[in-house]
Amino acid sequence: MASFLYPTKHSKSRNEFHIRWFTIAQEVELCGHATLAAAYFLFSTGLEGDEITFHGKSGILVVKKVESTQGGNFEIQLDFPALTVGECGEEEIPLLPETLNGASMTSVKKTSAGDLLVELSSVKDLMNLRPQFDEIRKCKGRGVIVTALAPIETGYDFLSRFFCPKVGVNEDHVCGAAHCVLTPYYSEKLKKDNFIAYMASERGGKLVIEYKKDANRVIIRGEAIIVMMGTLLV
Structure with a gap:
């Protein structure tokens, strides 16, 4: 699974992005671990603040950097829609x-x-x-x-x-x-x-x-780690 980000054009905040998720076969409407990974990367590479707003196919997703409960640097908290x-x-x-x-x-x-x-x-x-x-x-x-x-x-x-x-x-x-x-x-x-x-x-x-x-929302907390960085030409 991969996530792709690009900044929103009309927002004054630098912490607001469009996000899309893809498997090797198709685009999907929501992906948790790819969102967590994207947020962790942004927070770990200099993005200021403790909150990111993502705009995706499943609506607005607010992601926060929160104190770790397991001894790590920090955890990522995802605010997702509940499904029936x-x-x-x-x-x-x-x-x-x-x-x-x-x-x-x-x-x-x-x-x-x-x-x-x-x-x-x-x-x-x-x-x-x-x-x-x-x-x-x-x-x-x-x-x-x-x-x-x-x-x-x-x-x-x-x-x-x-x-x-x-x-x-x-x-x-x-x-x-x-x-x-x-x-x-x-x-x-x-x-x-x-x-x-x-x-x-x-x-x-x-x-x-x-x-x-x-609020019909599911709050998920988890940890991440960066294992590889590179450049993809598209």
Whole structure:
């Protein structure tokens, strides 16, 4: 996933940018980790202030530099729109026998972003999934978010994985956009608004999340690090 930025023309603020997100196959309407990476780069390379306003396909996104809770230099706080879930029709429920390999689906929903949300009965089943991407491509939804409640001893509220081969992302490492769906889903299920979540991909990551129900927003905090810098000619 890549994000592309350019300054807004008519704003007096130097901390205001247009942002677009692309997979290797197409443009998408929202991407969490690419937004986090863009903001971290700007803050780390001399942008003044503690707040950036991005204008993207999903609306205005305010990103803040906040004090680290994990001993790092700082964390990035994303303010994203919450997404809704609805019921699936019988013809929309995914048939994933090879991918699920006997795992029990306790709930299947569809999201306003066009994905399917599948809840499994156990974290063990979630971790043991061996996704068959040809099988997932045949699903009605754009992608498939798979999730499960976390055992208390893990320190997490829920875990998830996100498969989206139709747009060129077989498995997203840490997907902020998926948590725009997962957060209100688990808020309703668990009757709470603050979560610690884990995306259980091969390069998984922790997310600290707050659901602002009245504003219909999801606040996500995370860390970043710059590993490479270069120049791209377009």
